[in-house]
Amino acid sequence: MSKIYDVIIIGGGHNALVCANILSKKNKKVLICEARDECGGLLTNQLTNFIPGLHKNVTSSIDAISTNLRSIKSIALSETGQHLKLSGNKNEDQKTLEGFSAEDADNFLALEKKLSLFSKTLGAFMQSSPPRIMTNSFSDNFKIFKLGLNVRLFGKKNFNEFARMIGLNVADELEDNFKNPLLQGLIAHDSITGSNLGPRSPGTLINLLYRMATYDNSIFGGIKQNEGGVISIIKALENNIIKRGVEIRKSTAVKKCIIKNDRVEGVELDNGELIEAKTVISSADPKSTYFCLLGTEHLDTDFKRKVKHYRAKGRVAKLSLKLKKIPEFKGLDQSDLSQRLVVAPSIDYIEENFNFSKFENLSKDPILEISIPSIYDNSLCDEDMHVMNVQIQYAPYDVRGGWENKSAECINSVLSTIEKYAPDIKACVERQEFISPNDIEKDFNVSGGHWHHGEIQIDQLFMLRPIPGAAQYKTPLHGFYMCGAGTHPGGGMTGIPGKNAANTVLKDL
């Protein structure tokens, strides 16, 4: 049977859509099979709070899409009503921080300058397939040389700083620099979001650098929301690829890959239909890709072990509240309420939460990131009600007692925590919907329900992501690639894995 498609992409998350756009621009015939009835994967208005937006190197590689992104301030909430509001604008933030401590303000500028130098280098390294190590390939060796050179060009002092910081926990660096616990808590929060690390865990500083590399190399800048929500960006991506002839089949789950002579030659759908293609790309997470779509019989024992040990248990839950009226937060006005509100008032607060989650328990005082996007964007109201999205960090996938018994307790703790800042919250809530990491796994087809399809930690990064030996968007089987958040450089709305994977496939096709 002749192959109609050059490429089948399994899954229609944003990385798949970016990948399809780049492939179709090179006249490749592409089919996307998405299990859900809509594209976008984890990037839905329901789950997503704030985004960096597609990376500029991604938008310059795909057909232009129109977005309505606006910059968002971060507000670290304090029970006293003395909140800390930071915008990412250097002058504004310096003035704000000086109001608390002149020393903190100076140290913040110095720390951001230093970290942004490091995150720029990291960001450049994110833009292409990571090099293979120990090969004779000129391009691999050149990439390693270039990275080494960029790091060396930091100068001796910064080079030593970089080497010191790479494995460091973020708490040490923040406590060395700042006195204000709200500032410490806010930065620590952004260093651990989506991960299974506490601020005192080694390696959290690299998480912060990673985040900064996608957020304009800034600590609080580059945080955005899109008018119409993230879903209108997804629709724009979809429309572009449809114009280029890409076919998207929704409600179409792929059961497994068709494999002949160690080569993937197409897919079998859940309904038994077979579709052939020269190349197949999975945007599903690594565990689903290898264990379900390929099947363990096609992997050697060592590879199977590595996939099994890949850490991908989610720690983030979501509570969506429909509001009869907007709650009154002490010390905040209406315009503040359309910004990012964070409940993480100190490093110890976060670390104590992490301690609960280490033993798969829930904290009574959870870490929260709150967004009420409908205040700024009326189109996001639901049945004429405002919507408050609350992200709960350290909601363990394997919670003791099971989520079926623990959801109500978690919702109660979230509302009681918000009540400390907005005493009327409970009276404002008309309806609520809770999404645990288990729900994310089931409803969004992501094994473990992890934010990044797998932890962002040094042994699961760069040329080790997702699995050593299969890290350059390639897999051990010919004709089979990966393009999702489980590949380099990881998750969040950037589109970088999708772009890099498309370029790798184009070289091979």
Ligand SMILES: Cc1cc2nc3c(=O)[nH]c(=O)nc-3n(C[C@H](O)[C@H](O)[C@H](O)COP(=O)(O)OP(=O)(O)OC[C@H]3O[C@@H](n4cnc5c(N)ncnc54)[C@H](O)[C@@H]3O)c2cc1C
């Ligand atoms: C609770 C939560 C909140 C988050 N909030 C934010 C945020 O505020 N800002 C931000 O930038 N990032 C956020 N993220 C992270 C971000 O959403 C993800 O990292 C990103 O969406 C990953 O994109 P992707 O395209 O690689 O994969 P996904 O979005 O997971 O898409 C993969 C797609 O593949 C489909 N699929 C899987 N298996 C199959 C199959 N067998 N057949 C057919 N289809 C299949 C799935 O249905 C899915 O649509 C959040 C993540 C979580 C879990």
